[in-house]
Amino acid sequence: MTLQIVAGTANPALAGSAAGVLGIEPATTVVERFPDGELRPVVDGLRGADVYLIQPTSPPVNEHVMELLLLVDACRRAGAERITAVIPYFGYARQDRRGRAGQAIGVRVVANALASAGTWRLIVVDPHTSALEAICAVQVEMLTAVPFLARQLGTGPLGEQAWEGTVVVAPDLGAVKLAEHYGRLLSRPVAVIRKTRLSGTSVIAEELVGDVRDRPVIVVDDMISTGGTIAAAAEAVLDHGAAPEIVVVATHGLFVEPAMERLGRTTIQQVLVTDTVEQLTAPEMPHSVCSVAPLLADAIGRLHRDESLDDLLART
Template sequence: MSNRSAMPTRIVAGTAHPALAAAVAAALGVRPVPCDVERFPDGELRPTVHGVQGGDVYVVQPTGPAVNDHLVELLLLLDACRRGGAEIVTAVVPYFGYARQDRRDRAGQAVGARVALDALASAGADRLVVVEPHAVALEAMCPVPVEMLTAVPILADELADLTPETAVLVAPDLGAVKPAEHYARLLRRPVAVVRKTRVSGERVHAEELVGDVEGRPAVIVDDMISTGGTIEAAVRVLLDHGASPDITVAAAHGPLVPAARDRLGRLPIRCLLVTDTLPVGEARAARLRVRSVGPLIADAIGRLHNGQSLDTLLVRG
């Protein structure tokens, strides 16, 4: 393989989040290459990508709602880049749909994360870049290298200004403990943990709280907010344990399905902080603040292109 740093850097923007792709390209001092995605009446897609021959190509396409359409489009874009003569093709998937399906809960289920990862590799991806994946097990499942970028420092920087020093960081379930500890190291604040049981896709039962929140503002930190069920259950436990009704919620990803708007709107949440791994319309949630991961992704791409370490940008397992 030729010297990567000598190749031209090319950014391909899928239709899932062209604004983020443009921000990444701008931070790198380049423009996205011309790309057309033709849509047929029956729903089929046919992308055409120009100007990638001999390039170090990065296809930016989160696979958020509509997950399946955006995933198939990403697969076709990867194939188009490979057939267009790209030297190296990296799939940049800021929000990776199917990440929550990293194992079977019962016999007869598919492992959706593994299927999606295999498909990306088969379509032509040499490497995958994701932001705060729901499951760090993705790295072990994927047939090509995976770079898992952390958005915690970006959000922690905002939380330092938004919340008082007396605030307690709250992991809304056991899966969020390690990210919460990362926030705690950066913000120098204590951590509390809610133990929950998921009843269904939207219903969550919170069982107990470990940690002291009485009379203190709480900052709930998680990797994503989808239905809002986990956040709702955590808020109710916090209030039951005497937390101040002045709660902040921070998450890397904000899919925010329609039901989440009403659910979160009923809760004493003063601020909902997310990043732009997915498009987030201003009207989708009141009290919403958005920080961009564009510079983070651009930094990662620059380091990959120049053969530099990404260690300081990665999720800690």
């Protein structure tokens, strides 16, 4: 089977970069949009191919999910031998359980729809739920960008010397394993904040376990959406005597309003994210982007050659 990369419209630059690392050109893809909002993707030259369709389901999530489903069907009807959906940011992954009766489990619905459309396998990067593999009816490869981000921390404006005395902070209990991963890579201790979510955009930090007094901190999370969790964490560490030099690291930088305004009111010195979500505008603060194109290209190349991904996978 020949290797083919198909790019959706959610992040064509990332798809193009990954294809470039692999030394190929993305397949010809056109996504027509009708006046009423309907999408009609058309792809060419995929008969018998091993297709990797790169489309993060970033905001607007619903449109990008629908485009992904239609692209999978288009690839199938173009004669692709097998179709792997590469979803660097998997929207709806936060909806992995019911908070009360009558709620939908969104991640299960999207996963089932992808399988029904003809997806053979999924590749995701640092998904919000580690249960994704168990939820999906198809094979899931969960990659991690954490080693890439940890390495870039040492080459950014703060440099490796900033790790001296630094504490890695998990902004909530759900990020503890992530913080421990960063802590191992950076050889730094870990502190944990316990938060309570008041709404989809508002949280409060109630307790901090660990010593951050007079020490710079690195707050780590899988994503920055509205910035509520990160802003609450920044306030909490300052309340516990941390140094004002706060660095934030997250795989997925959604920056949904009012994230920029909210984070701009904190003492955060630097934000580091990846390009799993297309970064169209520079946030109103120091901001660095670490590309996951080499990670995706490495995984795609290995899967195409039926090689192991063991050292690229997220550990849960």
